[in-house]
Structure formats: C-alpha cells, structure tokens
Amino acid sequence: MCDTAFMETHALPATAAPAFDKIDIPVWAWALVALAAAVSYFVMLENGAVLSTAAGTLHEFFHDGRHFVGVPCH
Amino acid sequence: MAATSWASPATEHPTYCMKRLLAAGVLAGLVAGAAAALFAATAGRGPIRDAIALEDSISHATSGAHHEDLFSRSTQEIGGAVGLIVFGLALGVIFAVVLGAVGPRMAASTPLAASMRLGCTGFMAVVVVPFLKYPANPPAVGDPDTVNERTMLYFAVLALSILLAWAVWRFHRAARLGPIAQVWATAGLYSAGLAVIFLALPASPDAVDAPADLVWRFRLASLGALAVLWAVMALLAGTLLWRPSPESGQRPSE
Numbered sequence: 001m002c003d004t005a006f007m008e009t010h011a012l013p014a015t016a017a018p019a020f021d022k023i024d025i026p027v028w029a030w031a032l033v034a035l036a037a038a039v040s041y042f043v044m045l046e047n048g049a050v051l052s053t054a055a056g057t058l059h060e061f062f063h064d065g066r067h068f069v070g071v072p073c074h
Numbered sequence: 075m076a077a078t079s080w081a082s083p084a085t086e087h088p089t090y091c092m093k094r095l096l097a098a099g100v101l102a103g104l105v106a107g108a109a110a111a112l113f114a115a116t117a118g119r120g121p122i123r124d125a126i127a128l129e130d131s132i133s134h135a136t137s138g139a140h141h142e143d144l145f146s147r148s149t150q151e152i153g154g155a156v157g158l159i160v161f162g163l164a165l166g167v168i169f170a171v172v173l174g175a176v177g178p179r180m181a182a183s184t185p186l187a188a189s190m191r192l193g194c195t196g197f198m199a200v201v202v203v204p205f206l207k208y209p210a211n212p213p214a215v216g217d218p219d220t221v222n223e224r225t226m227l228y229f230a231v232l233a234l235s236i237l238l239a240w241a242v243w244r245f246h247r248a249a250r251l252g253p254i255a256q257v258w259a260t261a262g263l264y265s266a267g268l269a270v271i272f273l274a275l276p277a278s279p280d281a282v283d284a285p286a287d288l289v290w291r292f293r294l295a296s297l298g299a300l301a302v303l304w305a306v307m308a309l310l311a312g313t314l315l316w317r318p319s320p321e322s323g324q325r326p327s328e
Binding site: 019026036060064065067071073 | 204224
C-alpha cells in the first residue's frame, strides 16, 4: 500500500532541490578536460610510448599508483 | 560571482556556472583521490610488497644481477599516494565538465542524483569494463617487451567502453518505444556492444604466472581503491552542488 502520509511526514524541509539548468560549456572547460586527460596520461599511463627517457623517472615514482589504477605496467 | 558571460541564452542565470561546477569537481576529486590512496595504503600494501618480493626473487634467480632501483619502496608508496591524488584531481575536472554537459539532460531529480548517476555510469564505463577485459596486475606480472602493446589495448578498451556508454545513452534518450521496451532495448544494446568489444579485442599477450591468490588479492585492492575514488567523488561533487549559485534566483527552502 502506498502510504502518502509517510512521505509527507518524512520529507525534510531543506530537500527542495535546485533544478539543474542547461549551461553552455565554454571552450576553455573542454580544454581543461583535455589537460586533465593529459595529466592522467603522464602520471598514470606513460610507459615510454610518448616520452622515452623522462618517462622512466615518472614511471618509477608513480609506480604503485599506476598499478592501483589498473593500467598496464612492465 | 558576477553575471556570467557564458550563461546560456535560454537561462541568463543558470543554477551553476562552469566555475562553480569545476570548484565542486576539483574539491571532490582531491578528497576522493586521498580516500583511494588511504584505501590502497591499507588494503593494497600487502599484495604490492609480496609481488615485489616475488619479482626480486625471480630476477635474482634468472639473471643473478639485482637491477638498480630508482626509488626506494617508501618513496614509491608516497609516489603512489601522490599519483592517486593527482589522478583524482584530474578525474574531478573531467567529471565536473561532463556533469555540466549531461546533468541537465538527465531525468534526475536533484544535482546529487545526477552526480551519482554519472558516477555509477562512469565507474562502469571507465573502470569495470576495462577491468573485465584487461584486469589490473601486481608488479610481478608483466613482460616489458609487450608493455606498449598492452598500453594500446588498454586504451582501445577504455575508448570503446566510453563510446559505447555514450552511444547507448543517446539511444535511450532518442528512442521512442514503450517504457518497458525502451529499457530492454537499451540493456540489450549495451550487452551486445559489450560482447562485440570483448570478442573483438585480443586477449592480453602476457601469461600470468604469479600465484593466483596474490594476483587476485591485488586486483580486488585495485578495484576497491577505484570504487572508493568514484563513490567519494560522485557523492561529494553532488553534495557540494546542493546549493545553487546565488544569482540564479533558485534557493533551497530552509
């Protein structure tokens, strides 16, 4: 049975949620997404496919994190 | 915040401006990365140490020479935590922008519900599906000769999985079927897409010869850390967005 009284008594007054309006996503926000993806790549994925020498240092420092993120490793 | 120049023409003062979304995403991502690092440091430390001990014993037995470590174990443990926090931050930025793009189009009743939906979808598409095809491996597993091939395969499954989730979501929004048929068609399409991805991509070229117990202890710790990261990020980002921007004219009743 659907008990509407329950809904009324348990509805918190502060739960009137704001509507999620449409916004235009500015170009710089998408650029930031690309930057974030690049940062993730260099921190987590770089195995020498792009950087060859500097990669080793990054790779070894973030070694444990890379494994936890589940990306391939040597 | 002043009147925003990027406000959509439809709504002069939208609920959230991009900066507001980004602030929520960045903060949520940082905290989520720290939570994941904490999880990894407790649940994942044992399997990583065991795997490295095994790796060292194998390299001693085969070459007799100990390869020079660039960083000590404790430095790598700190690096791992820093890596997860940086990764959380980057993921938070991406999450915020994608939430701004798809959140208003979701049939979600609150920003928190929209954030949780995106978090669940993102966890499935970015973590679970790639994990099912190419599961995470501890340090002792992995042939250096195949690392580039394995990286490419990992990117392929990641990209295809995200593309499939997006395409199926678009289908669900565009299809004009009955309410039950629409859900079944969406689930069927997603399943069929997953089957194609899993069958089309080759198996990992590496044989896993480390003990299965060790490998799976590590895999579960890895999956757990990523689950913590996504859950905390989605919960926190959605909660931080509970209050609309003041100039939007909307306000939660108190």
